[in-house]
Amino acid sequence: MARRAAIDVGTNTVLLLVAEERERGWVAVVERAEITRLGRGVDRTGRLDPQAIRDTVAVLARYAGEARALGAGDPVCVATSAARDAANGAEFFEAARREAGLAPEVVSGDEEARLVWASAWRDFGAAGGLCVLDVGGGSTEVCVGDGPAPRARRSLQLGAVRLTERVAPPDPPGPAALALFRQRAAEALAPAAALLAGHPRPARMVGVAGTVTTLAAVSRELARYDAERVHGSELTLAEVDALQLRLAGLTTAARARLPGMEPKRADVIVAGSAVVAEAMRALGFDRLTVSDRGVRWGLLYDRFGRDG
Template identity: 75%
Template sequence: MSDRAAAIDVGTNTVLLLVAERREDGTFAPLVERAEITRLGRGVDRTGRLDPAAIRDTVTVVAAYAAEARALGAARIACVATSAARDAANSAEFFDAARDQAGLVPEVISGDEEARLVYASAWRDFGILPGAAPGPLAVVDVGGGSTEVTFGDGPLPRGRQSLQVGAVRLTERHVRADPLPPAEARALREAAAEAMRPLAPWRGVGAAPGARLVGVAGTVTTLSAVSQGIAQYDAGRVHGAALSLAEVERLYALLAGLTVAERARLPGMEPKRADVIVGGCAVVAESMRALGFDRLTVSDRGVRWGLLYDRADRG
């Protein structure tokens, strides 16, 4: 009898699904992975409430994911919600609709818990690499509403920070024109740099022997895909790829100088992400500077993978 499980991650910008089958060695082989941008958190930073249309769009996707997971024989479906659901005053409307239409209620997780799950996923993939010098691992997960930063030198993190800045939040606060005027592009970077102040105690992490930085989530994977010019997204080419700070800076200048429509046509760009990618790129660049890294390793995995392993380990 197969041991199949599913994990659904409801983020501020994107809803992600993983259905996987557990192997005899305890690892999981993915059967299905999906991502759909529904932007549950649009407007939350300004209004403090989830938009009714965003709730409908997100619940429709969650219901479809749950149905697919059950059809594939997933005995367990873990579903979590992050920044937008944490911040909104009317999150209950979303939870009620998800229960009625999808037959499950997303569990709201804290920023710290989100960071722990992302770190667990990154450590399994990049914590100990053959032939690589051992050293600390830092993980940056750039979301729509928040950015989670985690640091450790083993399977459990030693430090965590949940920063109230993400691709959607930063864009809604600071982007008004299309394309961005130079002054607006500078203000966006300054706001991202200011949001990194809590990372000041970790400023020397990147200089430690063997230190590595892993970047997680849609902003980072999209930057990698655009950098490589991948016409159709290929996780095999993105997961484990490297992005230098110099390349991130080049991409920021490129993307900020284009209109949203022009960005959407770039090879590797997910069209629904084109309006917030400049804000996300600013967060990536400033987090690398704050931690002292000149390159990062791209991870195509995140909360959903950490959640799958976490719940499996609990039995």
Template identity: 50%
Template sequence: MAGDQAFEKRPLGGEGPLAVLDIGGGSTELVLGSGGKVDFEHSFDIGAVRLTERFVHAVPPSPEEQAALQRSIDETLAEAPCPPAGFRFVGVAGTVTTVLAVSRGIEPYDPARVHLAVMPLAEVRAERERYFSLTVDELRGLPGMEPKRADVIAAGALILERAMVRLGAPEVVVSDRGIRWGLLYQRFGAALGGGR
């Protein structure tokens, strides 16, 4: 991505509402909170590995498989409450950091360039569309791709995209820390800025 947007960072301090998403292999956890307090927490039965095993029989997936993936994700995420106006959306852990690293061509992986970087919905969607068009070998060859994620990254990126659509998030702040870190950072600010 050209221009300053590729290096834009978005601090998470303050008392405003926050939504934190952690896409795992077997499930996806969503936490909503404000002022460091958790208001909603749920583990959804959708993960990058689980959905790939359930719906994808070849990579890239067929249009029918893609539609089935999206339908399953949308039906599951319909249970999620919409955050208050003005919330910030944070994506943590490997799926989200990999999507960003591949989009920006960050290789080798550099936490300083990834952590707190901002990824607009349009960028997430463009990456997901690209993943759905490539073979596993082509995915493994993308700069920034973790080889072990190549066969499941498309499903993971689709979970991220559909979560953003469901919650009304125009962008995601990427964190390579854990899900609790997002809410703790919101409460204690820069004191948590260093370390992992």
């Protein structure tokens, strides 16, 4: 049985998937996620931080070694918002080649959206169509459609890390910073509503990536993250709004201790929750289905066959 590996280098998180081809399709052998925040400060400086490059490359080297040891060969690796926005991205790519033996490919926002769609449609596609929301650290992708390829997609320069750095909230953020998060998110997401113009609203919204999965885990008070309980679960807009208020009233340290919270995401989760809520409002959804999969799974299907 063939094994393949895919790595997604995001603004906030580096994710690894090693999967095995079986009769029923691709089955995960190993999944890893580690927050290195490659994109910290990029919105302000336009450059990748040297320590963030070192931290990210160290994770890539470890992931690549694990994938090769598991018989998956060299992983296919893509880099998204931070790497494509930074003026010194070449420094990261050179270090990745030197230290990890990898050549990450920079994907555009549109391509990132297409890969996320491939994953979401495989798991949740059905009559009535989908709206897929991918809230990353540096960008947010929205796709709509009713088939294996999205009908329309939009990549927006807004994510949990970028919005947090722009607002620079106090700790705890409190009502004033939360209102500003919501305002900035609503303004940035307004163009996404045009994706629905002239078409019926899709039957289901699917939310992808760490902000959404963390909100689901915190809502369920998971003492230990459980992908099987998170993937396919639902979050209502009312739940997301209530979580925003609760999280905004806590310090970063207190948020980090909550059951279900990934500690390294605690400082950006309030901004991330605002992006999720305002996207739901802009697109007219009162609930979303949570996906624990994303670019890495779409990359696997795209490069190695959708049907496994």
